Amino acid sequence: MKSESLSNLQSILDKGDFAVTSECGPPRGADPEIIRKKGELLKGYVDAVNVTDNQTAIVRMSSIAACAHLVQLGLEPVMQMVTRDRNRIALQSDILGAYSLGIKNILCLSGDHQTFGSQPDAMNVFDIDSMNLVNMVKNMKTEGKDMSGFDLKSPPKMFIGAAANPFADPFEYRIIRLAKKIDAGADFIQTQCVYNMDRFKEWMRLAREEGLTEKTHILAGVTPLKSERMAKYMASKVAGMDVPESLIKRMGDVPKEKAAEEGIRICVETIAGLREIKGVHGIHIMAIEWEEKVGPIVEAAGLSPRPQAA
Amino acid sequence: MKKKLKPKITVFHCINAINNCESLPIPYKDTFKLKSVKMACSSMVKDAFLLRAFEAGSDAVIVFVCPEGQCRYVEGNIRAKNRVNWVKNLLDEIEIGGRRLSIHNIANGDTEAAVRIIRQVLADINELGPNPARH
Amino acid sequence: MIVGKQKPIAEIKEIISPYKKVLVLGCGTCVKTCFAGGEDEVATLSSALRLSCKKEGKDIYIEELTVERQCEDEFIREAAIAISKNSAVLSLACGAGVQAIARRFGDVPVLPGVNTTFIGVLEKQGLFTEECLGCGDCKLAAFGGICPVTRCAKKLQNGPCGGSQNGICEVNPDTECAWQQIITRLGNLGQLDNLKKYNPPKDWRPSHAGGPRKLVREDHFI
Ligand code: SF4
Ligand code: SF4
Numbered sequence: 254m255k256s257e258s259l260s261n262l263q264s265i266l267d268k269g270d271f272a273v274t275s276e277c278g279p280p281r282g283a284d285p286e287i288i289r290k291k292g293e294l295l296k297g298y299v300d301a302v303n304v305t306d307n308q309t310a311i312v313r314m315s316s317i318a319a320c321a322h323l324v325q326l327g328l329e330p331v332m333q334m335v336t337r338d339r340n341r342i343a344l345q346s347d348i349l350g351a352y353s354l355g356i357k358n359i360l361c362l363s364g365d366h367q368t369f370g371s372q373p374d375a376m377n378v379f380d381i382d383s384m385n386l387v388n389m390v391k392n393m394k395t396e397g398k399d400m401s402g403f404d405l406k407s408p409p410k411m412f413i414g415a416a417a418n419p420f421a422d423p424f425e426y427r428i429i430r431l432a433k434k435i436d437a438g439a440d441f442i443q444t445q446c447v448y449n450m451d452r453f454k455e456w457m458r459l460a461r462e463e464g465l466t467e468k469t470h471i472l473a474g475v476t477p478l479k480s481e482r483m484a485k486y487m488a489s490k491v492a493g494m495d496v497p498e499s500l501i502k503r504m505g506d507v508p509k510e511k512a513a514e515e516g517i518r519i520c521v522e523t524i525a526g527l528r529e530i531k532g533v534h535g536i537h538i539m540a541i542e543w544e545e546k547v548g549p550i551v552e553a554a555g556l557s558p559r560p561q562a563a
Numbered sequence: 564m565k566k567k568l569k570p571k572i573t574v575f576h577c578i579n580a581i582n583n584c585e586s587l588p589i590p591y592k593d594t595f596k597l598k599s600v601k602m603a604c605s606s607m608v609k610d611a612f613l614l615r616a617f618e619a620g621s622d623a624v625i626v627f628v629c630p631e632g633q634c635r636y637v638e639g640n641i642r643a644k645n646r647v648n649w650v651k652n653l654l655d656e657i658e659i660g661g662r663r664l665s666i667h668n669i670a671n672g673d674t675e676a677a678v679r680i681i682r683q684v685l686a687d688i689n690e691l692g693p694n695p696a697r698h
Numbered sequence: 699m700i701v702g703k704q705k706p707i708a709e710i711k712e713i714i715s716p717y718k719k720v721l722v723l724g725c726g727t728c729v730k731t732c733f734a735g736g737e738d739e740v741a742t743l744s745s746a747l748r749l750s751c752k753k754e755g756k757d758i759y760i761e762e763l764t765v766e767r768q769c770e771d772e773f774i775r776e777a778a779i780a781i782s783k784n785s786a787v788l789s790l791a792c793g794a795g796v797q798a799i800a801r802r803f804g805d806v807p808v809l810p811g812v813n814t815t816f817i818g819v820l821e822k823q824g825l826f827t828e829e830c831l832g833c834g835d836c837k838l839a840a841f842g843g844i845c846p847v848t849r850c851a852k853k854l855q856n857g858p859c860g861g862s863q864n865g866i867c868e869v870n871p872d873t874e875c876a877w878q879q880i881i882t883r884l885g886n887l888g889q890l891d892n893l894k895k896y897n898p899p900k901d902w903r904p905s906h907a908g909g910p911r912k913l914v915r916e917d918h919f920i
Contacts, residue, residue, distance in 0.1 A: 337852070341899060363852050363859050366869045377852070381899040384856035388896070400899070418860030426858070426881050429893050433856060437896060445860060492861035492868035611741035617749055653742070656707050657750035696752040 260357035261329045262301040263412040265535075266441065266470045270560050271528065272535030274331060274443070274472060275547045276303040277323075279314035288314065288322045294544040296328055298551040300559055301358055303331040303443070303537070307338060310370025317351050324355040331414060332356045335364025340380040341389070345399050348390060352409030360414040360443060361386040384437050387415050391438025415439035417471075419456035420449060420495035428459045435469045442469055443537045446476040448487075449495040450526055457530050466532030473527045476539045477546060478516035481505040517550060524554040568697070570688045571596040572681065573616040576627035577605040579635055580669040581677050584627075589678050595685060605629070606639030613650045617659060622694045623684050626666040627677065633670075640668070659696060662687065699819070700728040700792040701826045702812040704739060707746055710788065713809045714747075717786040718757060722747075722811070723777055723799065724764030725791035732826055734812045735790025737764040743790070743811065759784075768795025774802050781806055834904025834911065840892055842883035847900070849876035855897040 265272050275295050280287040295302055302323060306316040320330035332351050334344065348359065363383040367375045381389070390413050392398055397408035415434040419427055431442065447453045453473065460466055478484045481504040488496035500519065507515045520538075527533050536556075540546050551557045574584045576599060581587075584599035598621070602608060605628035616624045626647055628640035644666055651661030667680050704710075714720050722744045730736025744760045751758040763780045766773045768791035777799070781787055786807040789796040793814040800808040816828035831848045838845060847853050851869035858877030861868025865878040884890050902908070 363854060366851055368869055379853040380902065382852070382854045382856050384896065385899045389899075416860060421858070421860045422863050422865065422875075423858075423878060423881055426893065430856075430858075433894065433896060493863060609738060609741075611738065611745050614742060614745035614749060618745055618752075650742075653707070653746055657746050657753070659749055659753060696749045 260301070260412045262331065262358055263440070265300050265560055271556065272470070272472060273299045273551055273556050273559065274301045274303060274535065274537045275299040276305065276537070276539045277544060278305045278308055278541070279316065279319035281311065281313050283314060285322045288319045289326060291544045292323050292326045292328050295547055296326070298548045298557060298559065301329040301331050303333055303360060306333040306335045306362070306364070309365050310337070310367040310372070312371065317347060317354065317356070320351065320356045321354045329358070330356055331358040331360050333360045333362055334386065335362045336379055336381055336383060336386055337364030337367065337377050340378050341400055344386060345389065348393065348409055348411065352411060358412045358414060359390055360416065361390065362416055383415060384434060387413055387434055387439050388437040412440050413438050414441045414443055416444070417442050418445040418493045419453050420445055421493040427456065428463060431460060432463055432465055435465055439469055442471045444471065444474045445493060446474040446539060447523060447527065448500055449497050450523065452495060454530060457532055461532050470534040471532055472535040472537045473533050474537045474539055475520050475523050476541065477520040477543065477550065478504055479543065480509070480512045517546060520550055521553045568693055569594065569596050570685060570693070571598070571621050572623050572625060572684060573621040574599045574625045574627060575602060575608050575612070576600070577602050577629060577639070579671060580627045580629045581674065582672065584677065587674055587678055587681070589681055597681070604634070604636045604639040605643035606636060608643050608646060610646055610650050613647070613664060617663070617694055617696065620694065620697045622688045622697065623663045625680065625684055627669045628666060630668040630670055659694065660691060662691060663694065699731055699817070700814060701732045701816050701818045702729050702734040702792050702814045704734050704743065704790065704812055705810070707750065710743070710811055711747065711750060714786060714788055717807070719759045719784040721761045721763060721780050721784040721787045723768070723787050723789045725768040725795050726764055726766045729791055729812060731820065739790060740764050769798050771798070771802060774798060832905070833902070835901060840895070840897070841880050842887055842889065844876055844880045844883055846876050846880065855900055
């Protein structure tokens with residue numbers, strides 16, 4: 254087992270290279286082919302692929318299994334893990350299992366509330382929160398202990414990620430929360446999709462002022478818009494999303510058949526803008542059910558080819 | 564054949580709206596029964612009282628209250644209205660029919676309006692049939 | 699107080715349907731305050747049940763009684779005679795009251811007429827809100843007196859989540875985000891530093907996770 258070696262994502266970030274990650278949602282079924290196909294589309298264009306964990310509280314192939322399929326393909330996964338569905342016992346055991354399968358990155362989340370999903374009648378867990386989860390994985394790595402203080406044989410050494418939403422309220426508190434996540438052990442941060450560049454810059458400025466960009470790697474999230482409708486939907490229906498009016502207009506001003514192209518152009522421009530911001534160490538492209546566009550976006554943004562892992 | 568029952572109405576009224584319902588000049592008084600319950604303020608009407616009037620065989624129940632803003636006890640008539648709406652839902656739930664219960668604002672001593680409303684309710688009962696829990 | 703809501707009449711009719719003589723038993727404490735099972739609700743429900751059964755031609759005898767508190771034996775005993783005359787009890791108390799009756803009267807079926815919902819407060823006339831889950835290890839001092847265990851839909855100890863917007867919880871547009879409230883309140887109290895503290899995983903042993911709980915006060919044993 255060569256799991257003692259660093260994750261690809263970590264070595265790229267540690268070297269000071271600009272990282273590119275993307276996302277892949279497991280299927281609502283047991284067919285591994287679907288995950289492999291998505292993986293093939295992303296291969297070579299990204300440094301690591303986030304695999305969602307029953308996103309929007311809809312039952313899908315488990316994140317761990319889907320990650321393991323990607324590992325077999327030679328892709329590096331970032332296993333997302335939510336505290337909604339598992340208590341601390343299950344979370345820890347799954348982290349041990351995941352690491353044994355060659356999964357080296359984790360993104361710690363609380364998770365979408367089950368009332369949004371297809372089984373709103375479910376009970377949730379929320380035994381611990383995402384902050385606690387970050388801290389737990391860190392203690393496994395640095396102390397080699399599980400939550401009970403037990404010395405683990407071969408403790409997992411995950412590269413630990415956490416999420417941040419620069420656009421949610423209350424704005425000033427968002428930086429305190431970011432600092433707290435970093436203190437708890439977050440090696441890298443993936444943000445909510447950036448559409449409102451001004452607000453994001455302001456958030457980054459505050460993060461720099463607090464010295465946070467020295468302590469963690471911030472990967473800015475982007476999601477290409479497919480249509481004006483999608484832009485409007487994101488603006489009004491998705492909690493914690495900030496899509497400025499001007500962008501919605503820009504999507505609406507082009508003919509319908511050109512909208513997707515325009516969305517990709519906006520995305521590429523956004524990436525260019527993000528690269529200019531001091532402290533942004535990478536981007537996280539969330540092209541939901543649009544994985545085939547990730548390659549072209551990375552190429553157009555001049556981020557291809559990807560550096561070879563050390 | 565079953566003898567046709569005389570329609571029965573119970574009127575709950577605030578004495579500030581109508582002083583006396585039994586003496587109202589309603590035509591064909593012998594073709595129906597009218598029971599009246601006087602209250603010092605319409606807020607004294609309780610859910611259970613309204614339901615008990617139906618238990619006692621009423622085909623319809625009327626509540627007369629003062630016009631809004633004119634309750635002597637400030638908001639008694641508003642409370643009464645909320646309760647009546649609550650009980651109407653309950654009557655629908657048990658399939659007796661919320662339409663059998665109604666509330667009306669009556670200006671002090673406007674007997675004409677009271678008579679008109681009672682006649683209308685009698686016409687409604689004709690259409691709705693007797694209280695289904697009246698055997 | 700304990701807040702509860704009367705069950706739909708159709709459901710109540712269903713659960714009392716095997717019985718011909720039913721005592722509708724109210725409780726004059728919490729459930730009275732939230733209009734679920736006090737004397738007035740006992741009267742209204744009994745009347746509605748009688749009307750409904752009569753309409754359907756069903757024979758039923760319904761007796762009404764309300765005691766001060768169904769969760770205390772001293773008051774429950776007052777219901778003994780009425781209970782002995784009926785074939786079942788429909789209790790309009792909270793779940794604790796229903797079980798206290800069942801415990802005392804071993805051979806009488808005791809049925810719940812109320813859905814017990816939460817520990818809460820009367821926020822304003824006609825509005826009750828949930829405030830406490832009885833976690834057994836109260837940390838309100840750290841949160842400016844606002845409970846994230848109860849009032850945050852994700853029980854976050856280090857919130858808020860990314861969905862909090864304009865003070866509203868992402869889970870329900872009718873609910874305020876508890877974490878926004880905590881932050882505002884800590885600001886007013888000059889205790890914003892509390893937010894920087896890492897709150898470790900909660901110890902759930904004193905909560906219901908440890909099984910049904912007991913409070914023992916030996917000084918009150920006789
Ligand atoms: S911290 Fe526990 S005891 Fe205190 S209000 Fe919240 S749930 Fe209740
Ligand atoms: S929006 Fe606020 S109350 Fe709702 S789940 Fe998130 S942090 Fe909790």
